[in-house]
Amino acid sequence: MTYVGVVLISHSSKIAEGVKELIRQVVKDVPLEIAGGTEENEIGTSINKIQAAINKADQGKGVLLFYDLGSAKMNAEMAIEMSGLEHIKLIEAPIVEGAYVAAVEAGMGKDLDDVAKRVKESF
Template sequence: MNHVSLVLVSHSEEIAEGLKKLLEQVAPNVDIAAAGGNNGEIGTNALHIQEAIESVCSEKGTVVLFDLGSALLNAELALEMAGGKERVRIADAPLVEGAYIAAVEAGLGKPLEEVVQACEAAKQIVKIEK
């Protein structure tokens, strides 16, 4: 794996999988895993997230993006269960916009910290000028 990889964590399996499908079209050279839902229901699952991280873990690094608060808790638990992977960062970014930017930056071969900074900057995006 020559690029930073991404893990998408959502309370909805459909949201995570749909976003993954979108990003694979934007950045086909970036490995992306979706960890959505909890055994067919709404929620998140630390074991599922851990498996997703391990499935795309890259020597260049991995960025984990999440939708809501408890997804963060399970992502942190997943990292602990995976042995605290040194090159994995949980980004404080909006899921859709942040993941899109992360995919583009990773696809351009940017290093882990630049990918994280770029996707976290998505919090500042103004969609409608008032």
Template structure:
């Protein structure tokens, strides 16, 4: 079965690594990639890391991006713009909870649109 991929974006590599570990406790098959910190390992975000995570997590069903703070959103938007792939969406939801719900729903075969609607229902505002 093919799944919607998930990308976790944070200013801290440790934050996204920890969230991925939590997700992996229950869901092992859905592609989940992380983009945490700057290219030199500092606190911040990296368009290159986000783009690489998108490329790795991407499936024909698409990929959803979850982020922690404003500049992560800005860099994620730029990574989406420069990507040549379709069905990449930035999600407005809490990073941990939103990504967890999306991964569970991806694991049961929901489409990217169904997952987006569910996230809006569960988390109407960020």
């Protein structure tokens, strides 16, 4: 079975890894990728890391992106534009709670729009 993928974008690799670890306690099969920190693993974000995470998370059903701070959003938007993919959504929701809800909903086999809708309804 294929699932909607989830990408966690954070200025801190530790935050992204921690959120992924938390979600993996409940949801095992949904593609869940992280893009935390800069290329040098310092605080910040990386368009290249975001693009790589999108590509890994994409199984063909779409990808939802969650971010922590404003410049992460800006880099995510640029990564989406550069990807050329149409089935990516940048979600305005708390990264921990939003990504958790998205992973659970995606794990039930829901499509991209349904998962995004459920996350938005939750916050």
